[in-house]
Amino acid sequence: MTNPAQTSFGIHWFRRDLRVAGNNALLHNWQKNKGRVVGVFCFDSQFLRRADFSHNRFAFFLNTLQSLQSELRAIGSDLLIVDERPDPAFRKISDYFKHHKKWNLSQVTYNRDYEPFARNRDRAIEDLLSKLNVPCDSFRDHLMIEPLELDKGKMGEYYQIYSPFAKKWFELFHSPTMQARIEEQKRGLRYLFEKKHKENLFCLSWSDLTNAQFPYQDALKQFQTENGKKVTVEIPEAGSIAVRHHLETFKSKLENYKEARDIPSQAGTSKFSLFLKNGSLTTTQIMAYYNLQKLTFKDEQGPGRFLKELVWREFYYHILYHYPLVETEAFIKKYKKIRWQNNEILFKQWCEGKTGFPIVDAGMRELNTTGWMHNRVRMIVSSFLTKDLLIDWRWGEKYFMEKLLDGDLAPNNGGWQWAASTGCDPQPYFRIFNPWLQAKKFDPEGEYIRQFVEELKDVDTKTIHDEEADRTAYGYPKPIVQHKMQKEKALKMYDVE
Numbered sequence: 001m002t003n004p005a006q007t008s009f010g011i012h013w014f015r016r017d018l019r020v021a022g023n024n025a026l027l028h029n030w031q032k033n034k035g036r037v038v039g040v041f042c043f044d045s046q047f048l049r050r051a052d053f054s055h056n057r058f059a060f061f062l063n064t065l066q067s068l069q070s071e072l073r074a075i076g077s078d079l080l081i082v083d084e085r086p087d088p089a090f091r092k093i094s095d096y097f098k099h100h101k102k103w104n105l106s107q108v109t110y111n112r113d114y115e116p117f118a119r120n121r122d123r124a125i126e127d128l129l130s131k132l133n134v135p136c137d138s139f140r141d142h143l144m145i146e147p148l149e150l151d152k153g154k155m156g157e158y159y160q161i162y163s164p165f166a167k168k169w170f171e172l173f174h175s176p177t178m179q180a181r182i183e184e185q186k187r188g189l190r191y192l193f194e195k196k197h198k199e200n201l202f203c204l205s206w207s208d209l210t211n212a213q214f215p216y217q218d219a220l221k222q223f224q225t226e227n228g229k230k231v232t233v234e235i236p237e238a239g240s241i242a243v244r245h246h247l248e249t250f251k252s253k254l255e256n257y258k259e260a261r262d263i264p265s266q267a268g269t270s271k272f273s274l275f276l277k278n279g280s281l282t283t284t285q286i287m288a289y290y291n292l293q294k295l296t297f298k299d300e301q302g303p304g305r306f307l308k309e310l311v312w313r314e315f316y317y318h319i320l321y322h323y324p325l326v327e328t329e330a331f332i333k334k335y336k337k338i339r340w341q342n343n344e345i346l347f348k349q350w351c352e353g354k355t356g357f358p359i360v361d362a363g364m365r366e367l368n369t370t371g372w373m374h375n376r377v378r379m380i381v382s383s384f385l386t387k388d389l390l391i392d393w394r395w396g397e398k399y400f401m402e403k404l405l406d407g408d409l410a411p412n413n414g415g416w417q418w419a420a421s422t423g424c425d426p427q428p429y430f431r432i433f434n435p436w437l438q439a440k441k442f443d444p445e446g447e448y449i450r451q452f453v454e455e456l457k458d459v460d461t462k463t464i465h466d467e468e469a470d471r472t473a474y475g476y477p478k479p480i481v482q483h484k485m486q487k488e489k490a491l492k493m494y495d496v497e
């Protein structure tokens, strides 16, 4: 029973929804607790010890948290960053408020996450909070349409191929419920684009709630200092102002997206993946901002093409949710038997961008020096690793996670399994990218290659693209394999039953 002398308040547990604008769970908590809501973020030491952990991506994440904390403080709320896993943290926080009776913790909210690790964690926290008698509510936020909102397909199984998935997705997308989600997000966007936010939108901070006996102090600065020492690339601007800027900047590029998206030397894509990863932006917000709600599966112009890329993202989340084994195994069972050659020297040359294939090396050097790689080049280098170097896609997947600022399990795993032809909706194994032809087609003037491969900066385009040319005189390595020969080997390697 709540003591009438107590004042109730809510906690919003931030995870990968690092924003205020249109944050579904936060909004619900705010309404229910009349603005008396504070945020908490718990670092999980297990996460920080992951083999594919990236200090660079973590720096972007910390900067996003910092921006969110400042924004929440400016509107009358607060965010506490705790150096503790969520289970002990919620136990201690709940215990504290059981003893400090002035405040009644009336609700914890969070937005759902779909990765296997997160789903287990969230179930455990729900159980814990229920035992502690703290009501806990979760919400849809990260995806436009959640995996369980799509029925099984005609074969009685969850969708495994993009096109039928996308057709079903569009059908649902046009339903009144989903269109209402877009309208809701338009309200969130109005908040995002306000010049000055109301200072008293919320009315509670952690210092109002706690005294010296409270077990936690904000750990953000400590993390930033420790992690900052290990950052190796320039970290892009993070937080809501950067999100706004990206949304505005990409507006003029949307019409031409279909043509520009495949040319790595042009800044023709949105770079939204950086923000989507940590939820400082969501796919629904993007759809609302560009008014994509009436587009159909058949729309092939810039906006239609762009929307379908967002649907690819939703598709990979759907796959990871329903088929969580993809995290560690080939989706197509027979390809678990592939005998990868896994030559460590070739792998190192690939990682360092020293393969002697200019487009591959440009991509890997872009990744190593900026934490980013263009989608077309991601496709080329992943195909090259698996089908020219005959190396297990999981090696590449892990390397990408170590380096990418937008590294995200579902699309990264999906992209790798697609390229390796081991995944759902793969490119057939016999369709093998020819890196020389890909380079000529998508970087015809060699601009992208010259930007990242220093040795070829002053070399003419013909020499850059010529498979037979000797480029060693420029200090650039000879190709470490011969594409035609490797293709034959790959075809044999994939011939498993």
Ligand SMILES: Cc1cc2nc3c(=O)[nH]c(=O)nc-3n(C[C@H](O)[C@H](O)[C@H](O)COP(=O)(O)OP(=O)(O)OC[C@H]3O[C@@H](n4cnc5c(N)ncnc54)[C@H](O)[C@@H]3O)c2cc1C
Pocket (backbone or CB within 6 Å): 261, 269, 270, 271, 272, 273, 274, 276, 309, 310, 311, 312, 313, 316, 373, 374, 375, 376, 378, 379, 382, 400, 404, 406, 407, 408, 409, 411, 412, 413, 415, 416, 419
């Ligand atoms: C081997 C490989 C690994 C990848 N790893 C990741 C990863 O770790 N994180 C990640 O976010 N994306 C990954 N992708 C997908 C894609 O490369 C990036 O999402 C895209 O390059 C991000 O750039 P953008 O935001 O400018 O994309 P845009 O072209 O502007 O597209 C807008 C959004 O659509 C989604 N999208 C676009 N292309 C794809 C795609 N092929 N698959 C799924 N979603 C897509 C992304 O969320 C993207 O932000 C990978 C692709 C491959 C082939």
